[in-house]
Each structure stands twice: as structure tokens, then as C-alpha cells.
Amino acid sequence: MNNQHLILNNVTKQYGTQKAVNDVNLALHAGECVGLAGHNGAGKSTMMKLILGLIRPSSGSITLFGEDISRGHSAAIRCQMGYLPETVALHPSLTGKETLDFYAKLKGTDLAHNHALLERVGIAQSAHKRVGAYSKGMRQRLALAQALLGEPKLLLLDEPTTGLDPASRQMFYQIINELKQRGATVLLSTHALAELDGHADRIVVMKNGHKVADGNMHELHIQSGLPTKIVAQLTHETALPEHWQVSGCLKYETQCAETEKMARLHELGSLDNVAQLDIHTPTLDEMYAEFLKREDV
Numbered sequence: 001m002n003n004q005h006l007i008l009n010n011v012t013k014q015y016g017t018q019k020a021v022n023d024v025n026l027a028l029h030a031g032e033c034v035g036l037a038g039h040n041g042a043g044k045s046t047m048m049k050l051i052l053g054l055i056r057p058s059s060g061s062i063t064l065f066g067e068d069i070s071r072g073h074s075a076a077i078r079c080q081m082g083y084l085p086e087t088v089a090l091h092p093s094l095t096g097k098e099t100l101d102f103y104a105k106l107k108g109t110d111l112a113h114n115h116a117l118l119e120r121v122g123i124a125q126s127a128h129k130r131v132g133a134y135s136k137g138m139r140q141r142l143a144l145a146q147a148l149l150g151e152p153k154l155l156l157l158d159e160p161t162t163g164l165d166p167a168s169r170q171m172f173y174q175i176i177n178e179l180k181q182r183g184a185t186v187l188l189s190t191h192a193l194a195e196l197d198g199h200a201d202r203i204v205v206m207k208n209g210h211k212v213a214d215g216n217m218h219e220l221h222i223q224s225g226l227p228t229k230i231v232a233q234l235t236h237e238t239a240l241p242e243h244w245q246v247s248g249c250l251k252y253e254t255q256c257a258e259t260e261k262m263a264r265l266h267e268l269g270s271l272d273n274v275a276q277l278d279i280h281t282p283t284l285d286e287m288y289a290e291f292l293k294r295e296d297v
């Protein structure tokens with residue numbers, strides 16, 4: 001069975017002379033959480049709007065759940081999607097429950113599930129409070145509940161954790177995990193890159209409308225070309241190749257491409273020779289900075 005929920009095939013979206021999304025290819029699979037990173041204006045929101053069918057591609061095609069949606073979505077496809085926009089405008093005089101009921105009616109989902117949904121995002125006790133009296137975190141939780149209506153198979157979240165406290169972020173990623181386990185696909189854009197480590201299965205980096213990197217942490221490390229640093233404290237004097245530099249008493253360090261790491265470790269010989277070993281891989285922020293330095297786009 002094809003587990004690709006979404007396929008973007010050479011998708012470009014042009015406004016006048018500017019290409020907000022430029023020849024992007026992307027496939028998202030069932031049960032996958034993909035982080036979408038990029039500076040302001042990189043094309044992240046435009047990509048989400050294209051997937052949602054709010055705008056149409058200037059060229060290229062988009063396939064969602066096996067259906068070509070480049071010229072519009074069917075109602076059946078729309079029901080399988082959930083969207084949390086970057087800025088959520090909720091009516092301040094409605095209560096949390098009334099707000100969710102309103103969106104459920106729009107989406108045609110069963111209102112009977114709404115209380116459980118409010119419980120799931122942790123605001124059931126404030127269900128009858130006016131949204132105008134909610135904190136920013138509570139409003140974001142309510143907006144997330146709205147996006148979860150009807151158990152969507154594809155969830156698009158535009159900077160969902162901005163302004164959330166650590167406990168709310170944790171709850172948020174817990175819900176994403178549950179969705180993934182049920183086979184849903186999550187595409188999440190963020191500026192808080194470090195947060196994606198451990199939560200996103202893959203990260204896509206956008207620059208000036210182009211996709212400049214795509215992969216899991218290990219693949220991004222290889223794509224970035226940044227070195228891995230290995231520091232070894234040995235138990236006794238050992239002859240090592242000259243790319244190992246002395247950095248202390250019986251302490252050696254070397255830098256190499258990620259793909260050479262295992263070969264370098266083998267050079268240390270038996271593990272009995274090694275008292276301590278530290279392997280430093282670049283952080284996601286360092287890799288991201290490296291991708292954005294590239295001048296080819």
C-alpha cells in the first residue's frame with residue numbers, strides 16, 4: 001500500500017516576478033512528523049496554503065491521499081485535514097465550548113466528541129469561560145482542538161508553539177505523538193528549531209522559496225557537510241594516524257566527515273584502550289545556519 005499521504009511535484013507559486021515557492025518536491029508519509037524551517041519569507045506559509053487548497057500552484061502538481069488537488073479539493077479530502085494557522089482569530093465573546101461547537105458544525109463533525117477534545121488539550125475546566133478571558137496558551141490549546149476536529153489524517157500546524165510555556169509545549173508534542181501513532185501525518189513550521197530535535201522525524205529547510213535540505217538529524221548532518229568532532233581519552237600511549245591531534249595528557253581529538261566517523265573510531269583499536277570518548281555532532285541550529293549560508297539559491 002502507498003503510504004505517501006502528500007506529494008508535491010515540482011511545485012512553484014509565483015506572485016508577479018517573485019517565486020514564493022520555487023520548484024519544490026516533497027513527499028510526506030503516514031505516521032510522520034515533518035518540521036518545516038526557514039527564515040521569514042522563506043515560503044513556509046505559502047506551502048501550507050497550497051496544500052490546504054487556499055491558493056493554487058502556478059506550476060507543478062500536488063497529490064493528497066492519492067487525489068490530484070492542484071485544481072481544488074473535494075469535500076472528502078478537506079474533511080481529512082486539520083489546520084492551525086499562525087495567527088488564530090477566535091471570537092472573544094464566545095466560550096471555549098461554543099467556539100469548538102461552531103468549528104465542528106462548519107467541518108460537519110459530531111459535537112458529542114468536543115468535550116473529550118477540550119479535555120485532551122487540557123482546557124475542559126474552562127470550557128464555559130469566554131475566550132476573551134483565556135490566556136495566550138489557553139487560546140492556542142483551543143485553536144489546536146479546532147485543528148484536531150474529526151481526527152484529521154493530515155495536520156498542518158503553522159508555528160504552533162510560539163508563546164507556549166514548556167508544559168504546554170510538552171502537551172502539544174504528546175498530542176502529535178498520539179496522532180502519529182494513529183497514522184496521521186503532521187507538517188509543522190517553526191522558528192524554534194532546537195525544539196524539533198527529538199520530535200520531528202524529518203526536517204525540511206526552505207530558503208527563498210527553495211527546499212535546501214530535507215532529512216532526519218543524521219541525514220541533515222551529512223547534507224550540511226559540517227564535521228563531527230571526536231575526543232578520546234586513552235588509557236595508555238597508542239600510535240594513532242596523524243589526523244588525531246594531541247589535546248592533553250593521553251587525550252586526542254580529530255574532526256571528520258560524519259560518514260568517516262566509524263572508520264576513525266576503529267583507529268582507536270580495542271575499547272580497552274579508551275578511558276573516555278566524546279562525540280560532538282553539530283546542533284540543528286548550526287546545521288540550519290550552514291544551509292542558509294549557501295549562495296546557490
Ligand SMILES: Nc1ncnc2c1ncn2[C@@H]1O[C@H](COP(=O)(O)OP(=O)(O)OP(=O)(O)O)[C@@H](O)[C@H]1O
Pocket residue numbers: 015018019020038039040041042043044045046047
Ligand atoms: N499573497 C501574496 N502576494 C504577494 N507576495 C506574497 C503573498 N504571499 C506571500 N508572498 C511573498 O512570498 C514570500 C514567502 O512568504 P511566506 O508567507 O510563505 O513566508 P514564510 O516562510 O511563511 O514567512 P514567515 O516565517 O514570516 O511566516 C514572501 O516574500 C512574501 O512576501
